[in-house]
Amino acid sequence: MIPRRLASEVLCVGRRRSWLAANQFFRHVNARPMLALPSSPRYRLMSTAAAQSNPSRPIPLSNEIYHELADATMEVLLENFEILLDEVGKPGYDLEYLSGVLTLSLGDNGTYVINKQPPNKQIWLSSPFSGPKRYDYSPTHDDWRYARDDSSMGDLLNREIGEILGTDVNVGLNDITQYIADIA
Template sequence: MSLTEARFHDLVDATQQALEELLEDHADDIEISAGMMTIKFKNGSQLIISRQEPLRQLWLAARSGGYHFDYDEESGKWSCEKSEELLGEVLARATKEQAGVELDFEEI
Protein backbone atom coordinates (compact mmCIF):
# COMPACT_ATOMS: atom_id res chain seq x y z
CA MET A 1 0.00 0.00 0.00
CA SER A 2 1.37 3.36 -1.02
CA LEU A 3 1.41 6.33 1.32
CA THR A 4 -0.93 9.18 0.51
CA GLU A 5 0.76 12.50 -0.18
CA ALA A 6 -0.61 13.99 3.05
CA ARG A 7 0.49 11.02 5.18
CA PHE A 8 3.95 11.09 3.58
CA HIS A 9 4.40 14.79 4.37
CA ASP A 10 3.15 14.29 7.94
CA LEU A 11 5.63 11.44 8.47
CA VAL A 12 8.56 13.39 7.03
CA ASP A 13 7.66 16.49 9.05
CA ALA A 14 7.45 14.44 12.25
CA THR A 15 10.76 12.72 11.48
CA GLN A 16 12.53 16.01 10.78
CA GLN A 17 11.12 17.56 13.96
CA ALA A 18 12.27 14.59 16.04
CA LEU A 19 15.73 14.77 14.46
CA GLU A 20 15.97 18.49 15.09
CA GLU A 21 15.12 17.98 18.79
CA LEU A 22 17.61 15.12 19.13
CA LEU A 23 20.44 16.91 17.32
CA GLU A 24 19.98 20.52 18.49
CA ASP A 25 22.61 20.21 21.25
CA HIS A 26 25.09 18.35 19.03
CA ALA A 27 24.89 20.07 15.66
CA ASP A 28 26.44 23.41 14.81
CA ASP A 29 23.46 24.37 12.66
CA ILE A 30 20.22 22.78 11.44
CA GLU A 31 18.36 24.25 8.49
CA ILE A 32 15.06 23.08 7.08
CA SER A 33 14.04 24.57 3.76
CA ALA A 34 11.85 23.33 0.92
CA GLY A 35 11.61 19.82 2.37
CA MET A 36 15.35 19.48 2.82
CA MET A 37 17.05 19.30 6.22
CA THR A 38 20.74 20.15 6.42
CA ILE A 39 22.55 19.20 9.62
CA LYS A 40 25.95 20.85 9.95
CA PHE A 41 28.46 19.73 12.55
CA LYS A 42 31.23 21.76 14.18
CA ASN A 43 33.91 19.95 12.15
CA GLY A 44 32.32 21.11 8.88
CA SER A 45 30.72 17.81 7.89
CA GLN A 46 27.03 17.62 7.20
CA LEU A 47 24.10 15.30 6.68
CA ILE A 48 21.31 16.13 4.26
CA ILE A 49 17.86 14.60 4.59
CA SER A 50 15.40 15.30 1.80
CA ARG A 51 11.90 14.24 0.93
CA GLN A 52 11.40 12.66 -2.47
CA GLU A 53 7.71 13.21 -2.93
CA PRO A 54 7.14 11.36 -6.24
CA LEU A 55 8.73 8.22 -4.77
CA ARG A 56 7.36 8.73 -1.23
CA GLN A 57 10.90 8.26 0.06
CA LEU A 58 13.20 9.98 2.49
CA TRP A 59 16.77 10.32 1.22
CA LEU A 60 19.89 10.73 3.33
CA ALA A 61 23.19 12.03 1.97
CA ALA A 62 26.17 11.26 4.21
CA ARG A 63 29.91 10.86 3.71
CA SER A 64 29.37 7.10 3.52
CA GLY A 65 26.94 7.47 0.64
CA GLY A 66 23.33 8.05 -0.30
CA TYR A 67 20.47 6.12 1.26
CA HIS A 68 16.83 5.85 0.17
CA PHE A 69 14.24 5.02 2.80
CA ASP A 70 10.67 3.78 2.44
CA TYR A 71 8.22 4.02 5.32
CA ASP A 72 7.11 0.68 6.72
CA GLU A 73 3.64 1.03 8.22
CA GLU A 74 3.96 -2.26 10.10
CA SER A 75 7.08 -1.25 12.05
CA GLY A 76 6.41 2.49 11.98
CA LYS A 77 10.00 3.08 10.82
CA TRP A 78 11.85 4.28 7.72
CA SER A 79 13.76 1.35 6.15
CA CYS A 80 16.54 1.53 3.55
CA GLU A 81 15.40 -0.05 0.30
CA LYS A 82 18.80 -1.67 -0.38
CA SER A 83 20.38 -2.56 2.98
CA GLU A 84 17.11 -2.86 4.94
CA GLU A 85 18.76 -0.85 7.74
CA LEU A 86 16.52 1.52 9.63
CA LEU A 87 16.98 5.28 9.30
CA GLY A 88 17.96 5.50 12.96
CA GLU A 89 20.70 2.90 12.51
CA VAL A 90 22.21 4.71 9.54
CA LEU A 91 21.98 8.09 11.30
CA ALA A 92 23.65 6.71 14.43
CA ARG A 93 26.55 5.39 12.36
CA ALA A 94 26.81 8.56 10.25
CA THR A 95 26.84 10.98 13.20
CA LYS A 96 29.49 8.89 14.95
CA GLU A 97 31.65 8.65 11.80
CA GLN A 98 31.26 12.26 10.75
CA ALA A 99 31.02 14.19 14.02
CA GLY A 100 32.24 11.76 16.68
CA VAL A 101 28.86 12.03 18.38
CA GLU A 102 27.09 8.95 19.71
CA LEU A 103 23.34 9.38 19.84
CA ASP A 104 20.38 7.05 20.25
CA PHE A 105 18.16 7.32 17.19
CA GLU A 106 16.01 4.35 18.17
CA GLU A 107 12.81 6.42 18.25
CA ILE A 108 13.39 7.81 14.74
Protein backbone atom coordinates in the same frame (compact mmCIF):
# COMPACT_ATOMS: atom_id res chain seq x y z
CA MET B 1 20.73 -0.92 -38.52
CA ILE B 2 19.77 0.95 -35.33
CA PRO B 3 22.79 2.04 -33.23
CA ARG B 4 23.11 0.59 -29.75
CA ARG B 5 23.11 4.10 -28.30
CA LEU B 6 19.51 4.46 -29.43
CA ALA B 7 18.72 1.12 -27.84
CA SER B 8 19.96 2.34 -24.46
CA GLU B 9 17.78 5.44 -24.77
CA VAL B 10 14.71 3.35 -25.56
CA LEU B 11 15.17 0.95 -22.67
CA CYS B 12 14.32 1.27 -19.01
CA VAL B 13 16.43 -1.27 -17.09
CA GLY B 14 14.52 -3.69 -14.91
CA ARG B 15 11.12 -3.21 -16.54
CA ARG B 16 10.00 -6.21 -18.55
CA ARG B 17 7.45 -4.19 -20.48
CA SER B 18 10.14 -1.88 -21.85
CA TRP B 19 12.41 -4.75 -22.85
CA LEU B 20 9.59 -6.46 -24.70
CA ALA B 21 8.56 -3.26 -26.46
CA ALA B 22 12.15 -2.54 -27.48
CA ASN B 23 12.57 -6.09 -28.82
CA GLN B 24 9.39 -5.74 -30.86
CA PHE B 25 10.64 -2.43 -32.22
CA PHE B 26 14.01 -3.88 -33.21
CA ARG B 27 12.38 -6.97 -34.73
CA HIS B 28 10.28 -4.70 -36.91
CA VAL B 29 13.20 -2.49 -37.96
CA ASN B 30 16.03 -5.04 -38.16
CA ALA B 31 14.12 -8.29 -38.58
CA ARG B 32 16.04 -9.70 -35.61
CA PRO B 33 16.04 -8.95 -31.88
CA MET B 34 19.08 -7.13 -30.47
CA LEU B 35 18.28 -7.47 -26.80
CA ALA B 36 17.67 -10.26 -24.34
CA LEU B 37 15.59 -9.95 -21.20
CA PRO B 38 18.02 -9.34 -18.33
CA SER B 39 18.41 -12.25 -15.96
CA SER B 40 21.71 -11.60 -14.25
CA PRO B 41 21.85 -10.25 -10.67
CA ARG B 42 23.50 -7.08 -11.99
CA TYR B 43 20.26 -6.02 -13.66
CA ARG B 44 18.13 -6.93 -10.66
CA LEU B 45 20.24 -4.62 -8.48
CA MET B 46 19.42 -1.75 -10.82
CA SER B 47 15.68 -2.24 -10.52
CA THR B 48 13.52 0.01 -8.40
CA ALA B 49 12.89 -0.61 -4.72
CA ALA B 50 9.24 -1.47 -5.35
CA ALA B 51 10.21 -4.26 -7.73
CA GLN B 52 12.53 -5.93 -5.25
CA SER B 53 11.22 -8.63 -2.97
CA ASN B 54 11.88 -7.32 0.51
CA PRO B 55 10.08 -8.08 3.75
CA SER B 56 9.69 -4.38 4.48
CA ARG B 57 8.72 -3.53 0.92
CA PRO B 58 7.16 -0.07 0.79
CA ILE B 59 3.41 0.10 0.90
CA PRO B 60 1.37 2.67 -1.00
CA LEU B 61 0.84 5.72 1.19
CA SER B 62 -1.67 8.46 0.63
CA ASN B 63 -0.16 11.88 0.12
CA GLU B 64 -1.63 13.06 3.42
CA ILE B 65 -0.13 10.21 5.45
CA TYR B 66 3.22 10.50 3.69
CA HIS B 67 3.44 14.20 4.52
CA GLU B 68 2.44 13.60 8.14
CA LEU B 69 5.10 10.91 8.55
CA ALA B 70 7.80 12.82 6.68
CA ASP B 71 7.06 16.11 8.48
CA ALA B 72 7.12 14.37 11.86
CA THR B 73 10.44 12.74 10.93
CA MET B 74 11.99 16.03 9.87
CA GLU B 75 10.75 17.81 13.01
CA VAL B 76 12.12 15.07 15.28
CA LEU B 77 15.48 15.18 13.49
CA LEU B 78 15.60 18.98 13.65
CA GLU B 79 14.82 19.06 17.36
CA ASN B 80 17.26 16.27 18.28
CA PHE B 81 20.07 17.67 16.09
CA GLU B 82 19.60 21.12 17.70
CA ILE B 83 19.91 19.58 21.17
CA LEU B 84 22.92 17.52 20.10
CA LEU B 85 24.75 20.49 18.58
CA ASP B 86 24.05 22.60 21.68
CA GLU B 87 25.56 19.85 23.87
CA VAL B 88 28.61 19.43 21.65
CA GLY B 89 29.16 23.16 21.11
CA LYS B 90 31.86 22.82 18.44
CA PRO B 91 32.48 25.76 16.12
CA GLY B 92 31.82 24.98 12.48
CA TYR B 93 28.88 22.69 13.27
CA ASP B 94 25.64 24.08 11.87
CA LEU B 95 22.04 23.01 11.31
CA GLU B 96 19.63 24.45 8.76
CA TYR B 97 16.09 23.48 7.79
CA LEU B 98 14.55 25.19 4.78
CA SER B 99 11.82 24.08 2.34
CA GLY B 100 11.83 20.46 3.48
CA VAL B 101 15.62 20.12 3.32
CA LEU B 102 17.58 19.57 6.52
CA THR B 103 21.31 20.25 6.30
CA LEU B 104 23.62 19.18 9.13
CA SER B 105 27.15 20.52 8.65
CA LEU B 106 29.77 18.88 10.84
CA GLY B 107 32.79 20.95 9.85
CA ASP B 108 35.66 18.86 8.48
CA ASN B 109 33.58 15.69 8.96
CA GLY B 110 31.25 16.61 6.10
CA THR B 111 27.61 17.50 5.63
CA TYR B 112 24.43 15.43 5.91
CA VAL B 113 21.51 16.43 3.71
CA ILE B 114 18.09 14.94 4.45
CA ASN B 115 15.08 15.87 2.37
CA LYS B 116 11.55 14.86 1.58
CA GLN B 117 10.77 13.45 -1.87
CA PRO B 118 6.96 13.67 -2.20
CA PRO B 119 6.75 12.31 -5.78
CA ASN B 120 8.40 9.05 -4.60
CA LYS B 121 6.98 9.23 -1.06
CA GLN B 122 10.51 8.78 0.27
CA ILE B 123 13.05 10.55 2.41
CA TRP B 124 16.46 10.91 0.84
CA LEU B 125 19.65 11.04 2.87
CA SER B 126 23.07 12.04 1.64
CA SER B 127 25.86 11.04 4.03
CA PRO B 128 29.52 12.05 3.74
CA PHE B 129 30.43 8.48 4.77
CA SER B 130 27.86 6.07 3.35
CA GLY B 131 26.69 8.17 0.39
CA PRO B 132 23.13 8.69 -0.88
CA LYS B 133 20.23 6.49 0.19
CA ARG B 134 16.47 6.56 -0.43
CA TYR B 135 14.25 5.54 2.46
CA ASP B 136 10.67 4.28 2.31
CA TYR B 137 8.32 4.19 5.28
CA SER B 138 7.87 0.69 6.71
CA PRO B 139 4.76 0.19 8.87
CA THR B 140 6.22 -3.12 10.08
CA HIS B 141 9.16 -1.32 11.71
CA ASP B 142 7.41 2.08 12.07
CA ASP B 143 10.42 3.87 10.63
CA TRP B 144 12.15 4.70 7.36
CA ARG B 145 13.99 1.75 5.75
CA TYR B 146 16.48 1.45 2.90
CA ALA B 147 15.04 -1.17 0.52
CA ARG B 148 18.39 -2.64 -0.60
CA ASP B 149 19.52 -3.86 2.81
CA ASP B 150 16.47 -3.18 5.05
CA SER B 151 18.53 -0.86 7.27
CA SER B 152 16.98 1.94 9.27
CA MET B 153 17.68 5.61 8.61
CA GLY B 154 17.75 6.26 12.37
CA ASP B 155 20.28 3.48 13.00
CA LEU B 156 22.57 4.81 10.26
CA LEU B 157 22.43 8.37 11.64
CA ASN B 158 22.94 7.16 15.23
CA ARG B 159 25.99 5.14 14.24
CA GLU B 160 27.70 7.62 11.92
CA ILE B 161 27.08 10.78 13.93
CA GLY B 162 27.97 8.92 17.12
CA GLU B 163 31.33 7.97 15.60
CA ILE B 164 31.98 11.56 14.54
CA LEU B 165 31.14 12.98 17.96
CA GLY B 166 32.64 10.12 19.96
CA THR B 167 29.47 9.57 21.97
CA ASP B 168 26.22 7.59 21.89
CA VAL B 169 23.62 9.35 19.76
CA ASN B 170 19.89 8.74 19.47
CA VAL B 171 18.15 10.81 16.80
CA GLY B 172 14.78 9.45 17.96
CA LEU B 173 13.40 7.93 14.77
CA ASN B 174 12.10 4.72 16.33
CA ASP B 175 8.29 4.50 16.35
CA ILE B 176 7.73 7.63 14.30
CA THR B 177 3.92 7.39 14.50
CA GLN B 178 4.08 8.33 18.20
CA TYR B 179 4.68 11.90 17.03
CA ILE B 180 1.56 11.98 14.88
CA ALA B 181 -1.70 12.70 16.64
CA ASP B 182 -4.19 11.06 14.31
CA ILE B 183 -2.87 8.74 11.61
CA ALA B 184 -5.33 6.61 9.67
